[in-house]
Amino acid sequence: MAGTAVRGRLTTWQTATVGPVTDETPKVRTLRLEVPDWPGHRAGQHVDIRLTADDGYQAERAYSIASAPGEPLAITVERLDDGEVSPYLTEEARPGDQLEVRGPIGGYFVWEPGSGSDSGSGSGGPLLLAAGGSGVVPLRAIVRERSRAGSPVPVRLLYSSRSWEDVIYSTEFGLPPGGVEVIYTLTRSQPRMWQGYARRVDDTMLAEVAWPASERPLAYVCGPTSFVESVAAGLVKLGYPAGRVKTERFGATGG
Amino acid sequence: MSPVSRGFRRKREAAPADRVPPGQYVTKDFPVLSAGPTPHTPLSTWTFSIDGGREPKSWTWDEFRALPTEQVTTDIHCVTRWSKLDTMWEGVSLDVLLGAVEYDARYVLAFSDGGYTTNLPVADLLGGKAWVAFGYGGGPLGAEHGGPARLLVPHLYFWKSAKWVRGLQLRDTDVPGFWENYGYNMYGDPWREQRYAGD
Numbered sequence: 001m002a003g004t005a006v007r008g009r010l011t012t013w014q015t016a017t018v019g020p021v022t023d024e025t026p027k028v029r030t031l032r033l034e035v036p037d038w039p040g041h042r043a044g045q046h047v048d049i050r051l052t053a054d055d056g057y058q059a060e061r062a063y064s065i066a067s068a069p070g071e072p073l074a075i076t077v078e079r080l081d082d083g084e085v086s087p088y089l090t091e092e093a094r095p096g097d098q099l100e101v102r103g104p105i106g107g108y109f110v111w112e113p114g115s116g117s118d119s120g121s122g123s124g125g126p127l128l129l130a131a132g133g134s135g136v137v138p139l140r141a142i143v144r145e146r147s148r149a150g151s152p153v154p155v156r157l158l159y160s161s162r163s164w165e166d167v168i169y170s171t172e173f174g175l176p177p178g179g180v181e182v183i184y185t186l187t188r189s190q191p192r193m194w195q196g197y198a199r200r201v202d203d204t205m206l207a208e209v210a211w212p213a214s215e216r217p218l219a220y221v222c223g224p225t226s227f228v229e230s231v232a233a234g235l236v237k238l239g240y241p242a243g244r245v246k247t248e249r250f251g252a253t254g255g
Numbered sequence: 256m257s258p259v260s261r262g263f264r265r266k267r268e269a270a271p272a273d274r275v276p277p278g279q280y281v282t283k284d285f286p287v288l289s290a291g292p293t294p295h296t297p298l299s300t301w302t303f304s305i306d307g308g309r310e311p312k313s314w315t316w317d318e319f320r321a322l323p324t325e326q327v328t329t330d331i332h333c334v335t336r337w338s339k340l341d342t343m344w345e346g347v348s349l350d351v352l353l354g355a356v357e358y359d360a361r362y363v364l365a366f367s368d369g370g371y372t373t374n375l376p377v378a379d380l381l382g383g384k385a386w387v388a389f390g391y392g393g394g395p396l397g398a399e400h401g402g403p404a405r406l407l408v409p410h411l412y413f414w415k416s417a418k419w420v421r422g423l424q425l426r427d428t429d430v431p432g433f434w435e436n437y438g439y440n441m442y443g444d445p446w447r448e449q450r451y452a453g454d
Binding site: 013015050051052053054055057058059060061062083084087088092093097098099100105106107108109225228229232233235236242243245246247249250 | 257258259260261262263264265266267278280286287288289290291292293294335336369370399433434436437438451
């Protein structure tokens with residue numbers, strides 16, 4: 001469980017300017033954020049966002065970083081209809097608008113070339129990434145970082161969405177880099193002629209998709225609580241040591 | 256001075272400032288945040304131990320559940336910015352547990368199934384401010400929320416209320432626990448917004 005201890009003062013709030021935005025799905029948007037003094041980040045980290053209204057009211061939320069280290073900072077946000085920050089970011093914000101960021105935050109749910117190997121260098125066994133809904137965001141950063149760093153580590157991404165229309169990054173994942181397999185399951189509705197999985201992730205599916213434990217895989221699981229609970233428990237049943245299953249849970253709240 | 260985010264306005268009701276610390280919003284859900292799979296320790300092998308005092312002390316589940324209990328209604332504040340008001344817990348006061356041990360230490364490192372640790376000053380565990388909770392909302396504490404038992408230290412950010420807690424190590428010095436090693440604050444007072452190292 002390699003991790004770099006961070007004991008210094010974390011960076012403070014910095015002004016960010018909204019750059020190009022990309023609509024990923026009807027409810028999900030990626031926003032590039034121009035931050036002049038962004039200190040850089042690692043794949044899997046998140047960033048705090050603060051919005052200020054003209055009456056001084058402020059709201060803060062944390063969002064996973066969607067871009068790889070070395071790429072401009074980007075977040076991918078899913079609109080929660082009863083939310084306060086996500087409707088603004090997905091519907092109102094446009095290039096040139098200003099907000100504040102603080103980060104990067106988090107040092108555990110991160111991947112770097114060499115993560116999971118005993119020595120911290122070389123290949124650490126294959127990567128299993130499991131995403132529920134917008135939990136795919138930090139995992140996309142990991143996939144991009146693997147390519148950027150030229151890592152040969154094989155990757156399987158098991159990605160559960162309600163429907164094909166809800167799949168984020170479908171274009172990017174449609175042409176995955178060599179060594180990366182994307183396996184979808186669509187839990188609520190499927191396109192005609194759909195050949196893939198069409199149910200919630202269960203132990204049978206995990207046994208079919210997940211790397212055998214004997215290959216010493218490293219797993220990252222991100223999504224809503226129920227998804228993470230069942231996937232993480234399923235991987236442990238398949239023989240994955242708990243310490244090699246990193247989780248990040250999104251509560252059905254916030255926004 | 257924060258820049259105004261054009262077009263952003265308040266949608267939620269103002270949180271009562273005496274109940275909700277700065278930067279937090281109120282939720283009615285009970286989100287779950289953990290770093291790994293949820294551990295499931297059978298009660299037959301569960302113990303709660305306090306190490307580092309004059310004599311080590313340990314309780315089995317039955318011994319622990321025979322201790323006097325308290326009902327606690329309190330607000331909790333997660334560093335990820337949700338606060339939940341009037342949560343109802345049942346647990347054993349840390350005054351009772353630490354009262355069974357002789358020690359001079361000023362800090363503890365709480366440890367849990369799954370390898371999670373978190374550091375706290377002893378003073379923050381005494382005086383009716385902290386519990387080892389085994390009940391939530393009138394029933395047993397669910398595993399995803401830290402059952403069979405978790406720390407409950409509601410005056411600090413909720414990561415200090417270690418899930419699946421199995422004991423305390425009494426220490427003379429304050430050493431960072433799991434999240435503290437990844438840049439979170441050593442103390443974690445929500446009213447001073449001590450989220451990250453150096454706050």
